[in-house]
Amino acid sequence: MTTNKDIYILGIESSCDDTSAAVFHNDKKLSNIVATQDVHQAYGGVVPELASRAHQQHIVPVIDQALKKAKVCKKDLSAVAFTRGPGLMGSLLVGSSFAKSLSLSLNIPLIEVNHMQAHLLVHFIDEIDSVKPNFPFLGITISGGHTQIVKVKDYFDMEVIGETLDDAIGEAFDKCGKMMKLPYPAGPEIDKLSKLGDPHKFEFAKPQVKGLDFSFSGLKTSVLYFLQKRTKENQNFIEENIEDLCASFQYKVVDILMSKLNKAVKETGINEIAIGGGVSANSGIREALLDKQHRKEWIVHIPKFEYCTDNAAMIGIVGYHKFLNNQFSPLTTASKARYTIKTSL
Template sequence: MNKPVYILAIESSCDDTSASVMCNTKVLSNVIANQDVHAKYGGVVPELASRAHQQNIVPVVQQALKEAKIGKEELSAIAFTNGPGLMGSLLVGTSFAKSLAMGLQIPLLAINHMQAHILAHFIEDSSSKKPSFPFICLTISGGHTQIVKVNDYFDMTVLGETIDDAVGEAFDKSAKILGLPYPGGPLIDKYAQLGNPKAYSFTKPKVGDLEFSFSGLKTGILYFIQKQERINPNFIQENLNDICASIQHTIVEILMDKLKNTVQQTGITQIAIAGGVSANSEIRKRLILAEKHFGWSTYIPKFEYTTDNAAMIGISGYFKYIKKSFSDLSVTAKARLKVTDK
């Protein structure tokens, strides 16, 4: 019987400090420290984020090891996010991982954050089915909106992406227009449950078959709200649920239209979603319906693996470990990294 592989994974790409311990493809612990400091600024402040990572990283790693009931001397390797993300935040995780790997004299595994979101689908979990290659993954977050063809664990091709803003940003900016606190995307989802998705219509952008654009939609929502408030200053307050439901319906329709185009062009009917916006209840519901209506096989990650977390870094690290795809100590943090970068 092969000796189990224990990987300590560290994620610090934005404003969540996370550490996870994996035993092969199974999660033993997945600890996340959120940073509340950004809420009053309406978005992530890079300098404050990196400072909070410095404060959080040691206790978060200690907690992950404690919950996993693993001593650091039992670890096989250290995996960490080396990009993309905020440079200051990435540097904290990169420096810590390099130092710990050097101190323990074990391999170091540099992980692409965007690939990790997709590979979260391979975490061992009794309740979830796993896609087989090749499959299509719609990667949707605050910073990315991409349709990715996944040929193998580390062989991915971008078929289409946003030409301006990411879908998560569209949700958050729309929420800001409505006076909702940051992060507003989950609040739009919450209020949308109580509203009529057909109450108001917003124009969908006209771009390529597999491309996305959300800047025009945000502007359209802003002008619509400004116009309605001139007529009725209490418009938002009186119609919040319907406004949120209509915004969410429009955004999810755009995403689903692009997925239908992708299936038509590639013939691949295995469809996965990944990234923070994949926690959205409407896109999950629509994907489940697509299985019945279009005969797709759909793969939806568990909620805890949608937002930034170290378990997705750990599963990616495991696949790199068995390939012996190790990094040396000269590896650096990269603020810009594509999902196609090895």
């Protein structure tokens, strides 16, 4: 096992539409730069080809900024970590190609990182006032592409015990938001408007799925039929009730998520929870989790907003722990659009 006290890791994240680079000194973050892509707003969703082109434009300046902000030279790097998957293949290839080239030119190790593991391990970044989870804990990854409950036994010993059977939670927010004529991405808009509405004004269907798995397609269908019926009666229904619609929808999503988490805690006997992914920024979900902690039922770990969306800091911290265990990757490592936690161990 490596015992070097000065390990410098460059992390690169390019799985979807955010280009990000971070520099770590051991488990401490020195920089975390993210370049977002506004081009997708006009299309109501991420366009893969446009995303990969934007990554090509952003990756060099983003990495340059990350190194400069960290005050670290390329020659000081101990290894370069990159997102292998899951994600959009074109986007992943931009990050992996750059990481491989840098690894080869500097003659330093290459470290592949599973994007889904990284969302959970971001809690292990060493920061002031940060409290790291204790193993084992239940990890909840909630984003535009994934919804999973993971039993985390160690840094790289994870087991998915529940996941969505159809749509991810973030996808449900965006698609239902589109039905309510909200701009993309709709999640933040629904969250903002929900604070002004009555969460009990309208009732939407709660899918009945056995075990710890999720389903959000039924909820989307419920919202669709409800809006079709009401707008037929009043073409201005959505505009006149948008705050109550958002509050009622968000209330139902939080109810679905918390019901499964309650079940997972009972079945596993683990009451320490850590969430990650873009939807972990949602205020309704955060409040429901913190309420459990205030009642002293659960120990809850919620990431800073900086770490909720796709970012390279989560790649860097995983890279650091893999470096300690000499878990390096060959230059022949291929990107994987589909990459489960199980197949990455």
